[in-house]
Amino acid sequence: MFTHTPLRLTALSLLAIGSLAYAFVAGFFGLEILAEIAILAILVIALDLVAGFGGMVSLCHGALLGVGAYAFTVAANAAGLSAFPAMVLAVALSAGLAFVIGAICARSIGIYFIMATLAFGQMAYSFVFQSPLFGGDDGLSGAPRPDLSAIGIDLTDSRAFAIYAIAMVALTYLVAAATLRSGLGRSLIGLHHNEKRLRALGLTVWRAKATAFAISGALAGLAGCLAAQHTQYISPGLLSWTVSGEALVVVILGGLGTLVGPIVGAVLFVVLKHEISALTPYWHAIVGMILIAVVMSRANGVFGFVEARMAARKPKPVLQKADADA
């Protein structure tokens, strides 16, 4: 099962302290990047939950994020809900959609699962792209940020928004870790290892997969709400499969199935993107080469690599067991 090794706890604390400290000293541009990292981190934690632990490599998480973003914006603007009820609605919608997708795709494995999720993601993308209700190609603008003036916080300020986004990452992480430690999470990891055995033990496989996928979808929907609040403009591009592909890249760069690694990956990815794109317009090529190098090196991303090295230095049976599960 998923355990918090000392290394993971150290990395988490460093990430939390580092991001909060940076949130208090950074200028406007730095804060925007911080919010971008936080939103990506939520999405990749959601993806790692199903891909890393359940072996369900999804190419529809971009679409789930987009559905969250659109549902939030429509609920807040057209239906006139205030921000928090609209967020709850959007997260519930993403979760419901993810449950249906997860239930339908539960029978497919490997490349078929990837293709099936890709199909559903593109279906959502085409629907939003073509539907006049959602502004089609032009997208929608004017998503509100939550009003926390009652407790003296003004989220239109980018510093407050960045801290709020970091708090949401923490919430996401706690939900994901709690899911993995629950009975459902153990079933999910078991399914990844040996589906037949769990079926024989009496687990309703499709329901376990669909529920895990729904939780992951809810988190992706939350990322979508934050994305809509952050830029206050959304376009169908959010739902495109390349967003899902990029999220998968981030998970791999950070370390699949470590839950902490993808957050590290999100930090590296966004910072690299901004650093490299300042130097050359061809930053995608650099990212592509880094990705190929990481996958060919057979290391489990940056964080997975560090974990493996630490485990090799102190060969304790407990650590190795945790590694095998992750």
Add this chain to the structure above:
Amino acid sequence: MTTDLGFWVLQTLNALQLSMLLFLLSVGLTVIFGLMHFVNLAHGSLYAFGAYMAASLAGVLGYWGGFFLAPLAVAALGAVLYFTLIRSQRRAGPMAQVLITFGLIFVAVDATRLIWGDLPIGIAVPAVFEGQLALLGVEYPIYRLFIIALGLAVLAALTLVLTRTQVGAMIRAGVDNDQMAACLGINVERMFFLVFVVGCALAGLAGAVAAPVLSVTPDMGLQILIPTLIVIVIGGLGSLKGAVAGSLIFGFVQTFGAVLMPTFNSVLIYALLAAVLVIRPEGLLPAKG
């Protein structure tokens, strides 16, 4: 409009033309998957590379120079990829393959932008195929009829090779059970290489014939990738018949969907794919019965 025979003829020809283009792309991808269990997301990039090579060579050697040399150039690129990346990842599992070839897409898109720039490139239809042909009461561009004919010719040639020759029998044996085929003395590794390179050449050919019809842009490989994947998943991974069936289904659903029910058009094909995956997860005509 729908009672007019000309309308149906015209749309059928459009659908056939799209189907044949997709067939050229998907047949290589699907046989590579069937034989090697390798998922090559960069297949669309090879198609884009073929289109760019054809466009560049057409400027120097004329259309036919590009038409014949572009597939060779793409095949050469495929050989390089095979020895640098593909061979070592053969047994790495679908996840690593998807990621590596996804990274390759990133590299390929930027490489084409770097070499050929961001602006679309157009090339002229060859003089032989200029103009229109009257067919059952409709005027149809001759070049598009040429694409249909080319697709059918490739289909006939591949069917002949796969069902009537020894190489074809070896490939079918490899798709069915590669370990057993290797035990029977077939050099499966060399066959993989051959199939991969031929698949790349066909993708390049598709790019070369598509270049005069579509504009040649850096993201054309990415745009064609999803339709190609849909075709091979609907048809069934690894089978030639599946690639034909998938291409025809995609071409006709897409073309007639666009004119008969424009509001649902783009969702239609994905809904069809989802339905196929639910009812027959292995595709309609999988390679292994």
